[in-house]
Amino acid sequence: MRHAYVFIAPFYVLFLLFGAFPLVWSLILSFQDWDGLRPMKAVGLRNFALLLRDQRFLDAAANTVLYWAVDIVFILTLALFMAILLQGNRLGGKRFYRVVLFLPNVTATVAVGLVFSMLFDFNSGLINSVLQSLGLHGLPWLNSTGLSKIPVMVLNVWRVTPWYMLILLSGLQAINPELYQAAVVDGAGPVQKLVHVTIPSLATVLFFCFLTETIDSFRIFTEPYIMTGGGPGASSLSIVQYLYESGFTVFKLGYASAIGYVLTLMLLVISAAQVFSLRRRGSVVGGGTG
Amino acid sequence: MRGAGRRNPPLFHVLLLLWCLLSVFPLLWMVGTSLKPTSEGIGGLRSMIPGSPTADNYARVAALLPLLRNTLNSFIVASAGTAATVFLCSLAGFAFGKYDFPGRDVLFLFLLATMLVPPEVGIVPTFLIMKRLHWINTYWALIVPRAATAIGIFYMRQYITGFPTEIMEQGRLDGCREFRVYWQLVLPSVTPALAAWATISFIARWNDFMWPLLLMRSREMYTLMVSIAVLPVAEGLSTPWPVIMAGTTIAVLPLICVYFVLQRFQVSGLTLGAVKG
Numbered sequence: 001m002r003h004a005y006v007f008i009a010p011f012y013v014l015f016l017l018f019g020a021f022p023l024v025w026s027l028i029l030s031f032q033d034w035d036g037l038r039p040m041k042a043v044g045l046r047n048f049a050l051l052l053r054d055q056r057f058l059d060a061a062a063n064t065v066l067y068w069a070v071d072i073v074f075i076l077t078l079a080l081f082m083a084i085l086l087q088g089n090r091l092g093g094k095r096f097y098r099v100v101l102f103l104p105n106v107t108a109t110v111a112v113g114l115v116f117s118m119l120f121d122f123n124s125g126l127i128n129s130v131l132q133s134l135g136l137h138g139l140p141w142l143n144s145t146g147l148s149k150i151p152v153m154v155l156n157v158w159r160v161t162p163w164y165m166l167i168l169l170s171g172l173q174a175i176n177p178e179l180y181q182a183a184v185v186d187g188a189g190p191v192q193k194l195v196h197v198t199i200p201s202l203a204t205v206l207f208f209c210f211l212t213e214t215i216d217s218f219r220i221f222t223e224p225y226i227m228t229g230g231g232p233g234a235s236s237l238s239i240v241q242y243l244y245e246s247g248f249t250v251f252k253l254g255y256a257s258a259i260g261y262v263l264t265l266m267l268l269v270i271s272a273a274q275v276f277s278l279r280r281r282g283s284v285v286g287g288g289t290g
Numbered sequence: 291m292r293g294a295g296r297r298n299p300p301l302f303h304v305l306l307l308l309w310c311l312l313s314v315f316p317l318l319w320m321v322g323t324s325l326k327p328t329s330e331g332i333g334g335l336r337s338m339i340p341g342s343p344t345a346d347n348y349a350r351v352a353a354l355l356p357l358l359r360n361t362l363n364s365f366i367v368a369s370a371g372t373a374a375t376v377f378l379c380s381l382a383g384f385a386f387g388k389y390d391f392p393g394r395d396v397l398f399l400f401l402l403a404t405m406l407v408p409p410e411v412g413i414v415p416t417f418l419i420m421k422r423l424h425w426i427n428t429y430w431a432l433i434v435p436r437a438a439t440a441i442g443i444f445y446m447r448q449y450i451t452g453f454p455t456e457i458m459e460q461g462r463l464d465g466c467r468e469f470r471v472y473w474q475l476v477l478p479s480v481t482p483a484l485a486a487w488a489t490i491s492f493i494a495r496w497n498d499f500m501w502p503l504l505l506m507r508s509r510e511m512y513t514l515m516v517s518i519a520v521l522p523v524a525e526g527l528s529t530p531w532p533v534i535m536a537g538t539t540i541a542v543l544p545l546i547c548v549y550f551v552l553q554r555f556q557v558s559g560l561t562l563g564a565v566k567g
Contacts, residue, residue, distance in 0.1 A: 011439075082309060097310065221410070
């Protein structure tokens with residue numbers, strides 16, 4: 001039995017050193033005013049109070065919530081749709097589709113971020129030249145406060161959807177075909193089969209996807225960093241981007257740590273709400289916890 | 291769904307092919323642009339195929355950035371990190387899946403809970419720790435902290451739980467110590483899961499951006515991604531798009547090649563494990 005402890009020890013040792021220890025240290029820092037050089041100054045809750053009045057932070061928080069909401073709706077809907085198409089396709093080519101459709105998820109965010117920046121470019125981008133050839137005006141996608149979040153979201157949906165498509169496809173394959181046969185006997189059409197068989201059978205898998213994508217999209221950093229730098233102004237800035245900026249550009253280390261804790265708090269509240277709402281509906285959290 | 295598929299196959303194919311096009315198009319556009327002379331326009335649908343293809347942009351990128359060194363850095367970090375995580379995650383997954391030891395369920399629940407806390411929260415202290423360890427600008431900083439991940443252990447446990455206990459018992463009767471049971475009996479039987487997890491890890495590490503941006507502080511130690519990210523400002527403030535696209539092509543292509551070689555191990559093996567629950 002002792003072997004088992006030795007076998008699992010590396011994770012816990014690494015987590016202690018590079019997970020828990022920084023987490024606790026970060027909590028302590030969040031109550032300090034520190035630039036990394038001069039002595040720390042304890043300031044109680046002032047960093048948190050300042051955050052609530054910091055328009056740049058409030059913008060970043062609002063942007064991040066919007067990224068999360070839009071991404072999760074588009075990603076999960078599209079992923080489910082694609083998975084159903086793949087599963088329903090009986091003509092073959094399944095392997096080809098799976099390999100090609102997964103490709104976006106293999107590409108680096110940094111690289112395709114630059115590619116999408118070029119496509120959304122105001123002067124020479126493909127998207128504006130298509131708009132113009134249709135007789136419409138080109139739009140300043142990356143350079144206006146109203147539009148700058150759109151390219152970031154498009155990139156994220158493009159890149160992440162295939163991941164959930166594969167997970168949902170595995171979920172579909174695990175559904176007992178007899179359920180569909182029974183539904184057909186009861187006279188169900190495609191829509192009723194989707195609502196009454198597919199989605200309920202996928203409940204735990206969908207929950208797993210929802211939870212992991214929530215965590216991931218709240219941590220969005222690379223997309224806005226590469227495409228817009230968070231701008232113009234703070235119009236596409238994300239929380240983690242502002243955290244990074246506060247910590248390593250302006251060296252407000254205590255303030256940055258406070259931002260991190262607000263992010264954690266937001267995530268914990270949302271995750272707890274998700275688990276709670278699932279429990280209330282009486283489902284089993286199988287996919288998430290094994 | 292099945293019924294609809296049989297009745298309506300052409301529609302399914304059209305939709306799937308459209309989505310394939312959408313998946314591949316930005317990449318084709320990238321490669322196409324990277325081959326264009328900087329004097330040629332990059333907008334317009336008709337300019338998809340470069341009029342007079344040139345490799346000049348690649349030469350220019352190579353002159354701007356220490357690309358060979360950056361690629362080597364990415365390769366070292368990604369492969370060492372992958373080897374470590376495949377070994378440690380499967381070992382821990384084996385322990386969680388096949389042993390019954392006091393505290394197992396609590397420890398596993400704790401492990402799952404760690405996934406809910408974003409690692410970015412500890413980014414400032416992590417930097418300070420790395421500095422204290424003198425790991426800034428070294429490969430260790432990128433390899434060690436994530437050598438064993440919760441999600442990897444979770445996937446491996448899901449997969450290894452199904453390994454027949456009788457075979458383990460037989461191995462023990464034959465005098466195998468526990469580590470040899472894992473190494474000689476369990477590992478060979480779960481190679482699809484190992485390969486799938488290795489593929490996912492390698493992709494994630496190759497594409498990783500924030501941590502190398504933070505922890506690698508010289509052009510020579512940059513990974514490919516960090517190096518590419520500075521391309522737009524590398525030539526004054528406006529590097530031409532074709533030159534940038536040459537850089538991104540170099541960053542993306544090796545991984546796509548690896549992916550095509552390894553695609554038969556795709557994540558399906560693992561995701562199935564996650565779903566089986």
